[in-house]
Structure formats: structure tokens, C-alpha cells
Amino acid sequence: MNDLEHDELEIHALLSAARPAPLPxxxxxxxMRRVRNDGPATxxxxxxxxxxxxxxxxxxxxxxxxxxxxxxxxxxxxxxAAQGLDQTSGAxxxxxxxxxxxxxxxxxxxxxxxxxxxxxxxxxxxIAR
Amino acid sequence: xxxxxSGDADAYEALVERYGGRVYNVALRITHDPDAARDCxxxxxxxxxxxxxxxxxAYPFGPWLFRITTNASLNFVQRGRGREITVExxxxxxxxxxxxxxxxxxxxxxxxxxxxxxxLLPPAxxxxxxxxxxxxxxxxxxxxxxxxxxxxxxxHLHRARAALKATLAERRDRRS
Numbered sequence: 001m002n003d004l005e006h007d008e009l010e011i012h013a014l015l016s017a018a019r020p021a022p023l024p025x026x027x028x029x030x031x032m033r034r035v036r037n038d039g040p041a042t043x044x045x046x047x048x049x050x051x052x053x054x055x056x057x058x059x060x061x062x063x064x065x066x067x068x069x070x071x072x073x074x075x076x077x078x079x080x081a082a083q084g085l086d087q088t089s090g091a092x093x094x095x096x097x098x099x100x101x102x103x104x105x106x107x108x109x110x111x112x113x114x115x116x117x118x119x120x121x122x123x124x125x126x127i128a129r
Numbered sequence: 130x131x132x133x134x135s136g137d138a139d140a141y142e143a144l145v146e147r148y149g150g151r152v153y154n155v156a157l158r159i160t161h162d163p164d165a166a167r168d169c170x171x172x173x174x175x176x177x178x179x180x181x182x183x184x185x186x187a188y189p190f191g192p193w194l195f196r197i198t199t200n201a202s203l204n205f206v207q208r209g210r211g212r213e214i215t216v217e218x219x220x221x222x223x224x225x226x227x228x229x230x231x232x233x234x235x236x237x238x239x240x241x242x243x244x245x246x247x248x249l250l251p252p253a254x255x256x257x258x259x260x261x262x263x264x265x266x267x268x269x270x271x272x273x274x275x276x277x278x279x280x281x282x283x284x285h286l287h288r289a290r291a292a293l294k295a296t297l298a299e300r301r302d303r304r305s
Contacts, residue, residue, distance in 0.1 A: 008286070011243065011293055015240075015262035020150055024153070024163070031149075036138050
């Protein structure tokens with residue numbers, strides 16, 4: 001330290017003589033345990049979200065490709081009925097149980113992915129204050 | 130450092146090893162509580178690891194880490210969870226070999242007296258004194274570590290030293 005000023009010499013001499021306290025036992029291991037646990041937690045969340053959502057999304061896309069025309073016709077019929085343009089027309093939609101379950105799984109997967117994403121963002125932003 | 134920045138946890142362990150003592154001692158002098166200092170120091174290392182992508186390698190790592198440490202410690206103190214350390218809780222370290230028993234006893238007493246007086250100062254002053262005189266950083270590094278302008282650091286340190294001297298003089302007067 002070569003920028004010491006005259007009026008700080010006395011206090012500096014005393015404080016610089018204060019001996020450092022030894023690190024508590026297990027300090028480094030405690031830090032490294034938390035550091036190593038940090039990454040994989042988020043990674044597992046992403047894997048879990050993908051495992052839930054991707055097969056369900058694939059099933060929904062396949063369903064749209066196969067039954068897309070029927071769905072389109074059903075939606076058109078619903079719109080016509082809702083507008084009351086044709087009092088004689090009826091509207092019905094057939095949804096199979098697997099599609100409902102797939103939608104639910106995509107929703108859960110999205111929630112898990114959002115949590116992982118938020119956690120990752122928080123970790124990147126987390127600097128004191 | 131490059132390995133750390135690429136997320137290598139093993140490389141980070143070397144940094145924890147290298148800076149652990151200094152980080153812990155900065156936290157200890159600000160919080161005056163060994164348990165809190167351990168928690169704040171560990172927290173500082175975790176926060177630093179998570180924020181490594183924000184660190185600019187063009188600047189020294191120490192002041193950046195000390196900034197996180199002082200913020201964690203000051204936050205702890207501001208939450209009102211700090212407590213005063215007792216003399217018995219201060220670690221017993223071996224005497225330096227070059228000092229004789231009589232001299233070291235006087236010296237140790239003086240050092241303890243100034244540390245006790247320091248504990249009575251506001252946390253921001255304690256942080257500035259710790260970084261400047263115990264960790265022996267330059268004024269600019271103290272300013273970087275505390276995230277305040279250089280002029281403010283000098284003002285804090287000037288007032289802190291004046292308060293320390295006044296406290297010490299008062300104690301000596303009372304003794305004599």
C-alpha cells in the first residue's frame with residue numbers, strides 16, 4: 001500500500017496488525033456443495049419438463065394433422081351457431097381423452113419449464129442488492 | 130479464471146480456497162458475529178458464482194468479490210440480525226515469532242482496543258475501514274468494492290478514523 005496518507009498511519013498500523021480469523025471448518029466444502037448442487041437442479045427441471053411436454057406435443061400435432069379438417073369444420077360450425085345466422089344448424093366437437101391428458105401434460109411441462117427459466121434468470125441476476 | 134467463467138466448478142474451488150479467508154474476515158469485521166460471517170461469506174461465494182457472467186475479467190476479481198461480500202454483510206446488519214462479538218469469541222492465533230512476549234501483549238491489547246472501538250461505528254464505516262486497513266486495498270479498490278464514489282470513501286474513512294481516535298482517546302483518559 002503506497003497511497004497511505006499521514007493521518008491514517010496510526011490507525012493503519014493497528015488495524016493492519018489484526019490477525020485474520022481462521023476459516024471455519026468445512027467452509028470450502030459447504031460452498032462447493034452448494035455450487036455443485038446449483039446447476040443440476042435446473043437441468044433436471046428442464047429434462048422433466050421436456051419429458052412431460054414433448055410426447056404430448058407430438059401427439060397433439062399428430063392429432064391435428066390427422067383430424068385437423070374435422071376440427072376446423074367443428075369450429076366453423078360453432079362460430080356459425082354462436083352468431084345465430086342459421087337457426088337450424090347444430091355444432092358439436094368430439095375431443096378424445098388422450099388429447100385432454102396431453103394438453104394437461106403440456107401445461108404442467110410448461111409450468112415446470114417456466115420455473116426453471118425463472119430460476120435461471122434469477123441466478124444470473126442475483127447479485128447483492 | 131477463464132475456466133471459472135466457463136462454469137468449471139473445480140476451478141471455482143481454487144478461488145474459494147484463495148479468497149475464502151479474506152472474504153470471511155471482511156464479513157466478520159462487518160457483522161461481528163462468527164456464525165453470521167460464515168453464512169454471509171458462503172452466500173457471497175454462491176452469489177459470485179451465479180453472477181460470474183457479469184464479472185469483467187479486465188478488472189481484478191478481489192474487489193468484485195468483496196463488493197458482493199460487503200453487500201451481503203451490510204444487508205445482514207441492516208436486517209438487525211447482527212450482534213456484538215465478545216473478546217472470548219475472537220480466535221486465538223499464534224503470536225508472530227519476531228515479537229517478544231511483552232511487546233506482543235501490549236500490541237495485542239492495542240489492536241483489540243481499536244477493533245472493539247471499530248465495532249461501535251456504523252456498518253458502512255466498518256466496511257470501509259476493513260477493506261482499507263485490514264484488507265489493505267487502495268482507495269479506488271475500496272470504492273469499487275463498496276460501489277460508492279471515491280470521494281465518499283475518503284469522507285467515510287476520514288470520519289471513521291476520527292471517530293476511532295476519539296473513542297480510543299476517551300477510553301485512555303478513563304483508564305488514566
